[in-house]
Amino acid sequence: MSKLNGLLFLWSLSAFITSAVLTVIPSKYCEVPERKLSFIYNLTKLTSDKEDIIIKHDYEMIRMQLCSPLIKKCNNQDGYAICLIKNNTEKGIGRFPPKLDNEYGRTLFNFTGDDCLHGTNYTVTVIMHCDYDAETNSYPELFSHGDQQCNLYIIWKTALLCVPRTQTNCTVVNAGHYYDLSLLTRPSENYMIPLHIKNKTKSPKIILNVCQNILHHGIMCPIKSGACLDDPEKPNGYLSLGEVQKPPFFKDGTLQIEYQDGALCTQNVTTPHVKTTIHFKCDLEAKGPPEYILGSGIEDCHYQLIWYTPAACDIETLRDYSAKTAGKCNVKNPITNFTYDLQTLMNKDFTVTNVNGIKYKFRVCNALMDNTCGNKTGICNSKYGTSLGQANANLIWQQNGPYLNYTNGDLCENGVSHYTLIRFFCEPQGSLSRPLLIKEFTCQTIIHWNTDLVCEKKIKCATNNDDEINLTPLIQSTNNYIIKANDTEFHINICRPLVPTQGLLCAHGSAACKVSVTSKNEYMNEISLGFPEDSPTLNKDLQTVLRYINGSQCPENPTKTISSNFIFICDNNNQGLPVYKHYVNCTYIFEWNTSIACGAVMGGWTTPCTIKDSFLSYEYDLSLLDKTQQIHHVKSRQGKEYAISICGGEKYCNGSAICHEYNGYGSLGSVIFDYSRNDVKLKYSNGSKCNNNSYTSEVRFICNESMGIGEPKLLLESQCSAEFEWHTEVICVKYANSRNASHENALLCKKLLHPISPGLMLQLFAIAMMIVCALGVLMIALVYFGDLLPLEGRRFWSNLINFRRGMGRVHYCRVWFFVFLTLEYL
Ligand SMILES: *[C@@H]1O[C@H](CO)[C@@H](O)[C@H](O)[C@H]1NC(C)=O
Ligand SMILES: *[C@@H]1O[C@H](CO)[C@@H](O)[C@H](O)[C@H]1NC(C)=O
Ligand SMILES: *[C@@H]1O[C@H](CO)[C@@H](O)[C@H](O)[C@H]1NC(C)=O
Ligand SMILES: *[C@@H]1O[C@H](CO)[C@@H](O)[C@H](O)[C@H]1NC(C)=O
Ligand SMILES: *[C@@H]1O[C@H](CO)[C@@H](O)[C@H](O)[C@H]1NC(C)=O
Ligand SMILES: *[C@@H]1O[C@H](CO)[C@@H](O)[C@H](O)[C@H]1NC(C)=O
Ligand SMILES: *[C@@H]1O[C@H](CO)[C@@H](O)[C@H](O)[C@H]1NC(C)=O
Ligand SMILES: *[C@@H]1O[C@H](CO)[C@@H](O)[C@H](O)[C@H]1NC(C)=O
Ligand SMILES: *[C@@H]1O[C@H](CO)[C@@H](O)[C@H](O)[C@H]1NC(C)=O
Ligand SMILES: *[C@@H]1O[C@H](CO)[C@@H](O)[C@H](O)[C@H]1NC(C)=O
Ligand SMILES: *[C@@H]1O[C@H](CO)[C@@H](O)[C@H](O)[C@H]1NC(C)=O
Ligand SMILES: *[C@@H]1O[C@H](CO)[C@@H](O)[C@H](O)[C@H]1NC(C)=O
Numbered sequence: 164m165s166k167l168n169g170l171l172f173l174w175s176l177s178a179f180i181t182s183a184v185l186t187v188i189p190s191k192y193c194e195v196p197e198r199k200l201s202f203i204y205n206l207t208k209l210t211s212d213k214e215d216i217i218i219k220h221d222y223e224m225i226r227m228q229l230c231s232p233l234i235k236k237c238n239n240q241d242g243y244a245i246c247l248i249k250n251n252t253e254k255g256i257g258r259f260p261p262k263l264d265n266e267y268g269r270t271l272f273n274f275t276g277d278d279c280l281h282g283t284n285y286t287v288t289v290i291m292h293c294d295y296d297a298e299t300n301s302y303p304e305l306f307s308h309g310d311q312q313c314n315l316y317i318i319w320k321t322a323l324l325c326v327p328r329t330q331t332n333c334t335v336v337n338a339g340h341y342y343d344l345s346l347l348t349r350p351s352e353n354y355m356i357p358l359h360i361k362n363k364t365k366s367p368k369i370i371l372n373v374c375q376n377i378l379h380h381g382i383m384c385p386i387k388s389g390a391c392l393d394d395p396e397k398p399n400g401y402l403s404l405g406e407v408q409k410p411p412f413f414k415d416g417t418l419q420i421e422y423q424d425g426a427l428c429t430q431n432v433t434t435p436h437v438k439t440t441i442h443f444k445c446d447l448e449a450k451g452p453p454e455y456i457l458g459s460g461i462e463d464c465h466y467q468l469i470w471y472t473p474a475a476c477d478i479e480t481l482r483d484y485s486a487k488t489a490g491k492c493n494v495k496n497p498i499t500n501f502t503y504d505l506q507t508l509m510n511k512d513f514t515v516t517n518v519n520g521i522k523y524k525f526r527v528c529n530a531l532m533d534n535t536c537g538n539k540t541g542i543c544n545s546k547y548g549t550s551l552g553q554a555n556a557n558l559i560w561q562q563n564g565p566y567l568n569y570t571n572g573d574l575c576e577n578g579v580s581h582y583t584l585i586r587f588f589c590e591p592q593g594s595l596s597r598p599l600l601i602k603e604f605t606c607q608t609i610i611h612w613n614t615d616l617v618c619e620k621k622i623k624c625a626t627n628n629d630d631e632i633n634l635t636p637l638i639q640s641t642n643n644y645i646i647k648a649n650d651t652e653f654h655i656n657i658c659r660p661l662v663p664t665q666g667l668l669c670a671h672g673s674a675a676c677k678v679s680v681t682s683k684n685e686y687m688n689e690i691s692l693g694f695p696e697d698s699p700t701l702n703k704d705l706q707t708v709l710r711y712i713n714g715s716q717c718p719e720n721p722t723k724t725i726s727s728n729f730i731f732i733c734d735n736n737n738q739g740l741p742v743y744k745h746y747v748n749c750t751y752i753f754e755w756n757t758s759i760a761c762g763a764v765m766g767g768w769t770t771p772c773t774i775k776d777s778f779l780s781y782e783y784d785l786s787l788l789d790k791t792q793q794i795h796h797v798k799s800r801q802g803k804e805y806a807i808s809i810c811g812g813e814k815y816c817n818g819s820a821i822c823h824e825y826n827g828y829g830s831l832g833s834v835i836f837d838y839s840r841n842d843v844k845l846k847y848s849n850g851s852k853c854n855n856n857s858y859t860s861e862v863r864f865i866c867n868e869s870m871g872i873g874e875p876k877l878l879l880e881s882q883c884s885a886e887f888e889w890h891t892e893v894i895c896v897k898y899a900n901s902r903n904a905s906h907e908n909a910l911l912c913k914k915l916l917h918p919i920s921p922g923l924m925l926q927l928f929a930i931a932m933m934i935v936c937a938l939g940v941l942m943i944a945l946v947y948f949g950d951l952l953p954l955e956g957r958r959f960w961s962n963l964i965n966f967r968r969g970m971g972r973v974h975y976c977r978v979w980f981f982v983f984l985t986l987e988y989l
Contacts, residue, residue, distance in 0.1 A: 192230035192260055195270055195291075195324070199383045204270070206230055206291075206323050209301070215246075218305050218317070224248040225256075225305060229272060229289060229319070232259040245274055245287050247315075256285035256315065267381055270324060279313035287315045293378050294320035294351035295328055320351060326379050326386045331410040333374035335418065340477035342418060344411055344443065346498055346562060347373040347474050353382075355670075356455050356468065359721060367394040369404065369455060369466065371441075373420065376407050389422040390439040390466065402426045404439040404466050411443075418443040418475050428464035439466040443475035447484050447497060452716075473498040485560035492528035494558040494565050500696070501619040503565045505558060505587065508616070515600040515610055521546050523600065523608070527585070528556035528567065541569040542583045542608065549573045551608050552583035564588040564617045575606040583608040589618040623698045624658035632707045632760055634658060634699055634731065646753075648743055652678050652686075655741060655753075657709065657729070658695050670694075674711045675727050677751070691715045692727035692751050699731075707731040707760050717749035727751040731760035766834035766843070772810035774843065774894075776836045781899035783843075786810050788872055788893055797877050797887065805885060807875050809845070809862065819850055821860045821885065826851040828860035828885060842866070843894050853883035862887045866895040 195204040210231045218225040226233060226246040237246030238253040245257025257274030264271040269290070276285035289303065301321040333345035354371040370377050370384075370391045377388055382401060384391035389407040394400035405422025412419060425437035437460070441453060453470035460466030473481060476497075485497045493504040508527040515523050524531060525542035530553070536543035541554025552569025559566055564587045572581030585598070588611060598612040625633035637657040644655040654661055654669070654676045661673055668689050669676030675692035693711025702708045707730070714725035727750060729741060734756035741755040766776045772786040788795075788809050795807045805823050812820035819827030829847030836843050843864045850858030862875065865888065873891035880886070892898065 192263070195263065195265055197265070197326070197379065199381065200326065200379060200386060202326060202386065204324050206321070208323060209319070209321060216303065218303060225315075225317075227257070227303065227317075228259075229303075230261075243276070245276065247285075254285070257287040261289070269381065283313050285313050285315070287317060289317045289319055291324045292318060292320045292351065293322070293325035293380065295322050295325055295375075296350040298322045326376065329376040329387045329389075329407045331374050331407055333411065335411050335413065337413045337418075337477075340479065342411070342475065342477050343562060344373055344418075344420070344474055347472065348375050349373070349378075350375075351378065352670075353377045354452055356453055357716060358455050359457075359716075367392055367396075367400070369393075369439075369468070371439075371453065371468070372407075373441075374407065374411065388425070389420075390425070392466075402437065404437050404460070418445075425464075430462060430464055432463050434464050437464045437466065439468070441468045441470055444469065444471045445473070445476035445480065446471040447473050447476060447480070449473065482560060486557075489558060489560075492556045492558055494560045496560055496619065499619055503558060503560075503587070503617050505565075505616055508614075509556075513598050515598050517600050517603055523551065525569075525583075525585070525598075525610070526554060528554065528558065530554040536573075540572075541567075542572070542585075549581070551581045561586075579606050581606050581608070583610065585610045585612060587617045588613050589615065622658055622695050626699050626701055626707055632699065632701075632731070634707070634709065634759060637757070637759055644740055646740055646743055650680050652680055653692070653741075653743060653751075653753075654678065655729075656695075658699075660695065670715070673714065675714075675751070690725060692725055702730070720749060723749045725749050725751070727753065729753045729755055732756045733760040766836045768831055768834055774834050774845075776843075781896070783894050783898055784900070785893065787898070788889075788891065791872060795875050797875050799877050799880055803880070805877065805887075807862070807887065817851065819858075819860075820845070820847060821862070821887070823885070826853070826858055828858040856883055859884045860886065862889055864894045865890045866892065868892050868895050868897070 193205065193207040193210060195206060196202075197204060206229060209229050211228075212231075212234070215226045215228055215233050215235055218227065224247075226235070226237070226248060228234070228244050231244070232241065233243050233246060237243040237255045240255060242258055243255035244259040244261065245255070247254045247256045254277060256276035256279075258276055259274075261272040261274045264273055271291070272289040274287040274289070276287065279285045294301070297320045301319065301323075303317045303319040305315065305317050330348075333343060333348060335342045335344075349372055354369075354373075356369040356371060357366040358369065359366050370382060370393055372378070372389055375389070376386060377384065377391055379386070382391055382393065383399070384401050384403045385406065387406040387408075388403045390404035392400075392402040392404050394402070403425040405425040408423055409421065412421075420441045420443070422439045423436065425439065428434050428437050439460075449471035453468040456467040456469055473484075476484075481497045485495050488495050492506045492509055493502055495502050505527055509529045510526075512524050512526060512531065515525070517523065521544060523542055523544055530539050530541055531543055533543075534540075535545055535548050536550040539553040540550040542551040543549070544551060550572040552572040554569060555567065557567070559568060566584055566586040569583040569585070570580065572583065575581045584607070586609070598610050600608065601611045602609045624635045624638060634657055638659050639656050639662055643662050644653075644657075646653040646655065654667060656662060656674050659674060661667070661669065661676060667676060667678065667686050669678070670691040673691040673693065674695040677690045677692055678686040679688045681687055691714035693714035695709075696712055697710060699707050699709040709729040709731070710726060711729075712724070712726045714727070717723040717725050730753070732754060739756065741753040744752040744754050746752070766774050768774055769782075772789075773782050773784050775782045789811065793808055793811055794815060797805045797807060799805070803823060805821055805828075806816060807821050808815050809820050812818065812822075816822035817825070817827035819829055820831065821828035827850045829850035832846045832848040834843065834845055845862045845864070847860045847862075848857070850860070852858075861884075863878070863886070867873065867890040870890045870892055872893060873889055875887040875889040878886045878888045
């Protein structure tokens with residue numbers, strides 16, 4: 164221990180010296196010493212001498228610099244590094260210089276600012292994190308204002324906080340087969356493989372990366388280490404298990420990686436240094452992490468791991484396997500089991516333009532409707548009427564993203580037909596999603612398309628049955644749900660990976676994580692409770708169940724991994740959190756009583772003309788609709804004229820609210836508050852006879868505060884039904900008479916209706932914001948449009964009344980907020 168103390172002393176001393184120097188030359192703040200590795204991270208490039216960095220969200224904006232003062236003054240004053248701009252007022256929330264906190268392998272820049280509330284000052288913590296993939300595209304993200312609005316957290320992933328990268332070629336050709344292990348390389352985290360030595364309370368772990376050095380977040384192994392042993396029971400418990408030196412190779416018929424020249428071997432064997440071998444086994448069904456071969460290394464300084472993974476299969480095998488399970492315009496990634504599905508792109512025309520300005524029209528997985536270039540053409544040079552390839556729906560898997568190969572276009576030269584490759588890539592957040600003509604050869608055209616449809620790990624957060632339960636409103640974007648139990652905390656997100664949280668190091672992508680909290684309020688012993696890989700389903704009791712799988716290794720049964728089940732129980736009263744129930748079979752079981760699980764909410768009608776939402780106890784007086792006129796007339800394109808009188812229908816229309824000539828379109832069957840769409844539907848059924856049936860109708864009111872009373876519009880009509888849409892402010896929350904609604908609810912609504920409310924906001928720069936908004940409009944349009952399609956089904960709506968359907972229910976004020984936040988993911 165004395166050695167350690169000495170070391171600590173040296174570190175503090177060097178910290179002291181560094182800070183002494185730092186006060187003199189400000190730019191020195193950009194140099195972060197990694198003392199354990201005698202290495203300095205140079206963050207100078209994160210600072211610009213031309214302009215401040217801007218994190219923008221809606222009405223709130225942050226102007227910042229990390230390791231130098233702001234270029235522009237904040238609130239007319241110098242000396243700040245972080246400035247919050249809200250409602251045209253600037254507030255210095257971070258004074259320069261920050262306090263650098265880089266002990267325990269983390270790197271934080273702590274800023275203190277002006278006063279915030281009741282004598283507390285603003286603090287901003289900037290958490291730095293190594294990510295080799297974040298180079299020029301590295302931006303800070305504001306991820307939480309915390310509970311109080313005075314503490315802000317910003318996370319910044321950057322390659323500049325990484326040690327120099329040591330990599331090897333990760334591909335191998337063997338006997339004519341091509342292998343690529345690079346899919347296993349992790350740019351911003353390590354693999355952790357516990358050794359599970361029985362009589363140790365804290366199991367040592369092997370920290371590993373593939374074809375690349377491990378990421379050093381306080382891990383005291385040499386910079387080039389590809390594997391490192393972390394033994395928490397030893398004071399200086401890191402042991403290099405080998406360095407990244409040579410690419411993977413085949414030996415005795417198996418694909419292997421060897422990391423050599425680790426720590427000195429103290430055992431009396433012939434090898435001078437510790438080394439590590441990873442044996443890869445092609446297994447198309449496997450998903451787990453590598454396994455430590457029990458006992459290896461301890462005696463012979465040769466640590467061995469075995470890794471069953473599809474990534475160890477040759478590319479052809481993988482492609483064949485994925486082709487076998489491919490469907491129309493969808494295909495599985497054989498390595499992750501993720502399904503790429505592009506069906507939503509199928510029925511639209513897209514265009515790309517080549518360097519000469521010629522437009523090519525194409526469809527995805529589908530032939531063009533116009534025959535300019537021949538019947539089956541998937542992509543057409545309209546100017547010359549040439550087909551650049553015939554359409555097919557055979558999406559083909561490839562590591563970086565799936566593609567389509569449209570073959571058999573018109574002849575180009577030497578009897579060869581033109582073909583076109585349309586490649587899809589996961590769209591980095593906020594970038595533009597559109598196809599681009601990348602390259603043209605004589606007989607080949609290549610289109611690249613960045614779209615979030617091929618981004619993995621984004622499950623649909625709704626059950627797949629007809630009256631789906633949609634959990635989307637529960638997805639968190641800024642803070643995880645936290646359940647406390649004894650000195651344990653469960654951090655949980657719904658359908659999505661956890662929101663990054665300071666100090667919480669659960670396997671990246673986990674959707675739930677169990678941690679112990681020490682007396683010093685630090686997190687320890689993080690256990691991943693699984694990843695969001697499947698959409699919620701219904702169990703045999705028709706409850707909605709969300710299951711996360713493939714978490715950490717199960718302690719009782721090392722061949723299994725930990726999973727977690729969240730059971731959602733319809734409960735109109737409970738707005739609370741999930742509750743931990745028990746642990747069985749390597750599975751953590753939670754229950755969540757929530758109104759979301761009930762589907763859309765049935766409302767009620769009271770005479771003379773009031774609708775009431777049983778959930779929030781809000782009442783809306785629809786007689787306001789008749790204030791200007793008793794009857795609203797709506798003409799269809801064919802000249803059919805409907806009369807609508809929501810409140811006084813009986814008087815005018817045979818007891819119906821809606822009629823056409825002498826036909827009544829039904830009496831009120833149900834009132835449905837669909838919070839996720841911010842609308843209220845009135846459904847009418849059992850109207851006058853229509854063929855062998857009776858007329859039905861529906862009016863959908865959509866809150867629009869700038870519409871006044873508004874006018875109904877015809878949306879759809881068929882022989883025996885009609886559907887109207889009515890944008891109006893009458894059903895907006897400001898018109899609600901709240902009865903019994905708790906003050907709390909009202910407050911929450913108010914807060915969320917005004918997204919200006921400080922707190923809870925994300926990164927996103929100005930442009931990205933605009934794109935997201937545009938996407939949002941598109942999304943909402945799609946959701947909306949999607950609802951219009953099943954016209955036939957509308958007849959049965961009266962039967963559906965008692966069923967859960969559509970989106971979930973929440974405070975509707977909350978919904979837009981969530982819709983907005985979740986756009987990121989959709
Ligand atoms: C840090 O990086 C900047 C710019 O990239 C460079 O000018 C500076 O010399 C570097 N400092 C050190 C100590 O390497
Ligand atoms: C914005 O600023 C104006 C005047 O500076 C003030 O009247 C108003 O209340 C502020 N609004 C908010 C939401 O803070
Ligand atoms: C920096 O801030 C974090 C939390 O925001 C805190 O845990 C840590 O102790 C602070 N470090 C220093 C050196 O002030
Ligand atoms: C808090 O802010 C006030 C001014 O807004 C400042 O005078 C004071 O020094 C700050 N306190 C700390 C601890 O930084
Ligand atoms: C990696 O190795 C493969 C085969 O061994 C070779 O075809 C490929 O060009 C190499 N890639 C790089 C980037 O060196
Ligand atoms: C585990 O316990 C056994 C017997 O108690 C002991 O011989 C062995 O050294 C222990 N192993 C470790 C790694 O501590
Ligand atoms: C060291 O080597 C000697 C001779 O080969 C052998 O007898 C002994 O068991 C070895 N010790 C260890 C700890 O492996
Ligand atoms: C892949 O997903 C399918 C369902 O889509 C499932 O049946 C299969 O078990 C999954 N395979 C693996 C290895 O998880
Ligand atoms: C192409 O479509 C046209 C019009 O639909 C049709 O008359 C013609 O027979 C089709 N040709 C082929 C080869 O299918
Ligand atoms: C696409 O199809 C063409 C023509 O059949 C073929 O030559 C080419 O190799 C295919 N390309 C890919 C990437 O599958
Ligand atoms: C908390 O402690 C109680 C009593 O000791 C125990 O029954 C329960 O399982 C613990 N909860 C968790 C989540 O460990
Ligand atoms: C645990 O899982 C096994 C098989 O996966 C099952 O047979 C058993 O019933 C489960 N036990 C409980 C208590 O759920």
